[in-house]
Amino acid sequence: MQHLPVVLAVLCAAVFGGVVITAIYQRPQRGLLLLAALTPLDGLLDIAPVPGIAGAWKEGILAITLICAANRRLRPSTRTGPPLHMPWWPAAAGLVGLGLISAAWVYGPVGIYGVKVTFFYLFVVLALWLTPFDAQDRDRLVSIIMTLGVITTLVGIGQQIVGPARLVELGYTYGEQVRSSGPLFRTFSTFNQPFGFGLFVTMALLVGGAVALSDTSRRRNQLFLAFWPVMAITMATSVVRAAILGLAVGVIWLAALRFRRLVAPMLAITALALVSLPFLPPSITKVFFSSSSLSQRGSGWSEIFASIGVHPLGRGLGSSGSAADAMSAARGENTQTVTAGAGGTVQGMSSNYQPDNYYVKVLLELGPIGLWLFLAMIVTAVIWCVQSAHRLPDPDAAFVLGVSASIIAAMAASLVATYFEIFPLDFYFWMLLGAVGCATSQHESRTVRLHFDPGEAASRPTSANY
Secondary structure, three states, rough: OHHHHHHHHHHHHHHHHHHHHHHHHHHHHHHHHHHHHHHHHHHOOOOOOOHHHHHHHEEEHHHHHHHHHHHHOOOHOOOOOOOOOOOOHHHHHHHHHHHHHHHHHHHHHHHHHHHHHHHHHHHHHHHHHHHHOOOOHHHHHHHHHHEEEEEEHHHHHHHHHHHHHHHHHHHEEEEEOOEOOOOOEEOOOOOOHHHHHHHHHHHHHHHHHHHHHHHOOOOOHHHHHHHHHHHHHHHOOOOOOHHHHHHHHHHHHHHHOHHHHHHHHHHHHHHHHHHHHHHOOHHHHHHHHHHHHHHHHHHHHHHHOOOOOOOOOOOHHHHHHOHHHHHHHHOOOOEEEEEHHHHOOOOEEEOOOOOOOOHHHHHHHHHHHHHHHHHHHHHHHHHHHHHHHHOOOOOOHHHHHHHHHHHHHHHHOOOOOHHHHHOOHHHHHHHHHHHHHHHHHHOOHHHHHHOOOOOHHHHHHHHHHO
């Protein structure tokens, strides 16, 4: 009898897993939507009473989705064009090829961990190629982004209310999840660090905000726009300057390309911020405007620029950042150190080099050729999104414009953060690019269904019906 709770838990997990697998098999797009809904909650595993292997749930669901998608894929006879457009694929293919060669050449078999951190979620695009999102799937994706943005914001507000001491009692660790900058406790919500929370909310504000502004008559969009300022303010409590910079650049992008109504609120917020700055305590303003961390990063970047002549093809994929940490963990090396922070707090640091700039990271690991391929991929994606946003009807036009704003925000954030290896931003980057490719392909082939009849939902021509 003492093992009965464990047996029941295993049985319940098996039944739930069977239901999920069946649903994904019937329609593989559900697997990707499930990933989109759960990835922002991954940090809760840090305090959940589950074995360490549970952390591989993302890889498991994506693998199941790919297997089901390969089996349920749309046959060429059921479509008139490519399943999704990817004008950025030549640069991406070159970058992946260079990365694979670099990792294998420099690190051998263990280099696969660096490859996984950098390119793993490209498999999302493959899944979308096999079983593309239709318009309803894209609408559900936007709803998921909006909902998770609100949920993580509410959790973040709750964290600020209860304080760091209570969070440590719940099982979180000082220096890992629980961090501070000066006197400010950094909100991390359902993520494992403040960076993921701040950057995810920025992405949700831009993508969800663009779609909501395009149709303010829909109740979902009205509620999201009403909560938008709360999300933005809570995001700032993560003290992630990359997220704040990205949001500012992304909103300016949306205002310049379509939503002129944002100009007046932007000017009002800017004026209010400038007037309020002199009245804020210096300990707080120093957190956001201190140049000491930037100068420290700059000295490291200068050394990297100087080393290009010695390593013209880079030092190898995975030689810095999270990829280096993953390879160190695979070798059984402990790279985590704890340092004293302001006000008696502690901060967790990695002994591997953290460039805090994704462009510098790519230059360090793959050299000028790798950086050129990365920039070519990103710039091509932005141009394609902007052009598509002018051709497509709403809501896809607004969605694609929001995705372009999120990429612009990512480009800005990458100046001060390794954006594209921060989870779940790496997943969402490829997911959103793939969803845009589905929209453009379906509209151009005239197979998209712009309006939905619930009675026809079960019979619409998707991969689940073939």
